[in-house]
Amino acid sequence: MTPRRRQEQAPGPSAARVWLAGLGPLLLVGAMTWWFLSSGVAWLRLGSVPIEKLAIERIIFRPQEVVLKVRNVGPGPLSVGQLLVNDAMWDFSITPGRELGRMKGATLSIAYDWLQGEPYVFTIVSGTGLRHTRHVEIATMTPVASPRSFLLFGALGAYVGLIPVFLGLLWLPFLRAMPRAWMDFWLSLTIGLLLFLGVDTLKESFEILGRVPQYWNGVMLVALGVVGAFFSLNGIGRALAGSASGSGALARPSGMGLALLIAIGIGLHNLGEGLAIGAAYTLGEVALGSFLIVGFTLHNTTEGLAILSPLVGGKANFRDLAILGLLGGGPTILGAWAGAFTYSDPLSLAFLGIGAGAIFQVVRVLARGRAEGGEPVIESLSRPRNAAGLLAGFIVMYATSLLVTG
Amino acid sequence: MPSRRILGVGLLGAAALAALLVGPARITAQRPQGEPPALTINPLARVARDHAIRTLTEFDYGKATDLRDGTSLREYWIEAKHVEVEVAPGVRFPAWTFNGAIPGPTIRCTEGDSIRIYFTNHGTMPHSMHFHGIHRAGMDGVFEQVAPGQTFIYEFRAEPFGLHVYHCHTMPVKMHIARGLFGVFLVDPKQPRPKAREMVMVMNGFDTDLNGEDNEFYTVNGYANVFFRDYPIPVKAGELQRVYLVNMTEFDPVNSMHTHAAFFHVYPTGTSLTPSLYTDTITMGQGERAILEFRYPYPGRYLFHAHQNEFAELGWLGQFDVKP
Numbered sequence: 001m002t003p004r005r006r007q008e009q010a011p012g013p014s015a016a017r018v019w020l021a022g023l024g025p026l027l028l029v030g031a032m033t034w035w036f037l038s039s040g041v042a043w044l045r046l047g048s049v050p051i052e053k054l055a056i057e058r059i060i061f062r063p064q065e066v067v068l069k070v071r072n073v074g075p076g077p078l079s080v081g082q083l084l085v086n087d088a089m090w091d092f093s094i095t096p097g098r099e100l101g102r103m104k105g106a107t108l109s110i111a112y113d114w115l116q117g118e119p120y121v122f123t124i125v126s127g128t129g130l131r132h133t134r135h136v137e138i139a140t141m142t143p144v145a146s147p148r149s150f151l152l153f154g155a156l157g158a159y160v161g162l163i164p165v166f167l168g169l170l171w172l173p174f175l176r177a178m179p180r181a182w183m184d185f186w187l188s189l190t191i192g193l194l195l196f197l198g199v200d201t202l203k204e205s206f207e208i209l210g211r212v213p214q215y216w217n218g219v220m221l222v223a224l225g226v227v228g229a230f231f232s233l234n235g236i237g238r239a240l241a242g243s244a245s246g247s248g249a250l251a252r253p254s255g256m257g258l259a260l261l262i263a264i265g266i267g268l269h270n271l272g273e274g275l276a277i278g279a280a281y282t283l284g285e286v287a288l289g290s291f292l293i294v295g296f297t298l299h300n301t302t303e304g305l306a307i308l309s310p311l312v313g314g315k316a317n318f319r320d321l322a323i324l325g326l327l328g329g330g331p332t333i334l335g336a337w338a339g340a341f342t343y344s345d346p347l348s349l350a351f352l353g354i355g356a357g358a359i360f361q362v363v364r365v366l367a368r369g370r371a372e373g374g375e376p377v378i379e380s381l382s383r384p385r386n387a388a389g390l391l392a393g394f395i396v397m398y399a400t401s402l403l404v405t406g
Numbered sequence: 407m408p409s410r411r412i413l414g415v416g417l418l419g420a421a422a423l424a425a426l427l428v429g430p431a432r433i434t435a436q437r438p439q440g441e442p443p444a445l446t447i448n449p450l451a452r453v454a455r456d457h458a459i460r461t462l463t464e465f466d467y468g469k470a471t472d473l474r475d476g477t478s479l480r481e482y483w484i485e486a487k488h489v490e491v492e493v494a495p496g497v498r499f500p501a502w503t504f505n506g507a508i509p510g511p512t513i514r515c516t517e518g519d520s521i522r523i524y525f526t527n528h529g530t531m532p533h534s535m536h537f538h539g540i541h542r543a544g545m546d547g548v549f550e551q552v553a554p555g556q557t558f559i560y561e562f563r564a565e566p567f568g569l570h571v572y573h574c575h576t577m578p579v580k581m582h583i584a585r586g587l588f589g590v591f592l593v594d595p596k597q598p599r600p601k602a603r604e605m606v607m608v609m610n611g612f613d614t615d616l617n618g619e620d621n622e623f624y625t626v627n628g629y630a631n632v633f634f635r636d637y638p639i640p641v642k643a644g645e646l647q648r649v650y651l652v653n654m655t656e657f658d659p660v661n662s663m664h665t666h667a668a669f670f671h672v673y674p675t676g677t678s679l680t681p682s683l684y685t686d687t688i689t690m691g692q693g694e695r696a697i698l699e700f701r702y703p704y705p706g707r708y709l710f711h712a713h714q715n716e717f718a719e720l721g722w723l724g725q726f727d728v729k730p
Contacts, residue, residue: 079496080496081494081495081496081497081498082494082495082496082497082623084720087716087719087720088716088719088720089494089623089630089631089719089720089721098496125494125497125614125615125622125623126497127496127497127498128498128614129493129497129498129499129612129614129615129616129622130614130615131614131615131622
């Protein structure tokens with residue numbers, strides 16, 4: 001049987017018919033929805049009581065006061081019954097009221113002599129007696145946007161992101177002094193570093209997924225970020241990496257364009273990382289001790305190294321390096337501010353997804369380039385020295401990451 | 407029907423035996439005319455509050471008929487009902503109850519009285535009434551499960567005197583008690599105790615999320631903090647106070663009571679007229695109970711609460727308002 005293609009030269013349908021064909025299904029779906037909501041549910045007798053779900057979205061610590069932002073994320077209305085702090089009933093005020101429609105939020109406020117650095121458990125018992133709990137590992141005064149706190153979190157972002165990336169860039173003269181035969185090694189090392197960062201970004205999103213209410217569909221929000229960044233950077237990468245648009249000829253992955261691409265990818269990763277750090281501090285999940293900050297500094301210095309490999313063979317002036325450093329490390333500061341003052345879990349998930357997608361896109365561009373030996377980079381990775389370089393990049397990242405877990 | 411008189415304990419025993427042989431009696435017991443109606447189902451906080459306060463001082467002596475030997479026949483009408491109650495402000499609980507609220511009515515009588523309970527199950531599953539006391543096997547409320555819609559008549563003599571309980575004994579018993587099927591069975595000695603201001607306090611826990619593992623709230627008489635927030639109990643300084651304290655808590659092995667600024671004499675299970683302990687804190691296991699007697703010499707407000715302060719801060723907290 002051979003497939004037959006029918007050649008029909010039908011006259012073009014009228015505009016009205018096209019509109020009808022396009023809107024008809026929508027109208028039918030709308031009608032069905034209306035019918036289902038108005039009478040269909042009762043007709044189907046799905047009458048069991050839906051399970052109440054209340055999300056404690058944010059806990060704000062102020063002097064002698066704790067404020068809880070809650071939202072009804074269940075399928076039906078619910079009422080807020082009692083508030084327990086560390087399993088003890090506590091008087092609270094609530095605005096706008098106890099009765100919450102679907103997706104409606106409320107703010108609870110309690111007078112409480114909480115102590116800096118101590119753990120707390122907040123439980124809301126809703127009308128049908130179900131418990132909705134959120135743990136705070138380390139109670140910390142919630143930062144309010146002030147010049148001082150702005151400076152504080154800006155400095156934090158600079159310490160963990162901006163400064164390390166610049167320090168890493170200082171390796172350029174060293175890399176240039178190395179024999180030319182090692183060029184592919186540095187390229188492989190960079191790929192190893194980037195692969196680690198990509199997976200690391202996803203891992204950070206997994207940590208947030210644990211506390212995001214189901215209705216945000218957090219996993220797919222991350223996926224949206226990954227897919228969106230990967231394919232939208234495709235075009236940008238093609239433009240920046242320059243010659244790739246040529247017909248099939250492999251380009252040497254080098255030059256300022258490619259370095260910019262790597263810096264953007266790393267910058268997006270650092271934006272997510274800054275968000276996570278600022279938020280973790282605000283949410284009382286991490287104590288930002290000096291050890292942790294030093295750990296981030298060492299860890300992120302390798303990011304500067306990753307930006308350099310396309311520049312080893314070519315020329316780069318201080319202005320170029322400054323741009324690369326700002327693009328790669330600067331977003332950490334923005335992230336830290338956003339995380340500390342206006343934290344939103346879903347937004348963080350999207351940004352972490354974007355960071356991961358951007359980095360994987362950079363890896364793709366690097367891997368499609370031409371290695372020093374003339375073969376594609378992806379092929380060159382099978383050479384022992386290049387494989388060692390990739391592994392070394394991954395291992396360096398892993399080893400320094402041990403300093404920041406905890 | 408209620409006009410019928412049964413004379414003598416022998417007949418009562420025969421009726422009990424008959425009930426045992428026949429199994430759950432298939433009759434529908436009716437409350438006699440003129441009795442106050444059973445508590446109606448009402449989820450409002452007011453109902454829970456009023457019930458807790460009423461349980462403190464309300465005793466059900468039943469419909470009494472004097473018998474020739476000087477004792478009384480006392481008839482009680484109890485219904486198992488599944489209702490929604492409020493157990494803490496804003497928190498409802500799918501309760502299984504005797505007569506529509508938790509705890510069930512305090513059944514009070516004198517030692518030697520003939521007791522007849524018309525128990526009708528209006529629930530959706532079998533229930534029973536198991537009385538603590540001394541009685542024949544067929545009156546024990548364990549093997550004679552009462553199916554929904556059926557009535558069973560429990561008949562026994564009230565003995566020994568003391569502070570007892572009754573509760574459902576349908577498996578899983580833990581769940582049937584935790585859902586609220588319990589009440590106080592108070593048997594006075596023939597020689598009455600000294601005159602006193604008397605109060606019934608039934609301690610329990612509510613597993614509102616129904617996870618079958620622990621309690622979300624702890625109450626006295628079914629409503630969290632009711633004697634702290636809604637109704638500090640007014641008492642007179644110097645007057646003898648007598649608390650009938652019963653522990654019907656499930657999941658937690660013990661419950662306790664501590665009185666501030668007053669020491670009490672303890673009559674464990676109320677089966678002796680001689681106190682065995684003088685203290686201000688008593689800890690009791692599940693199903694345990696004791697009569698406490700004390701006086702407040704000085705006017706003012708005094709807390710009483712579980713000395714497991716975890717329970718106190720989950721609803722088991724009250725205060726006495728001692729008036730001069």
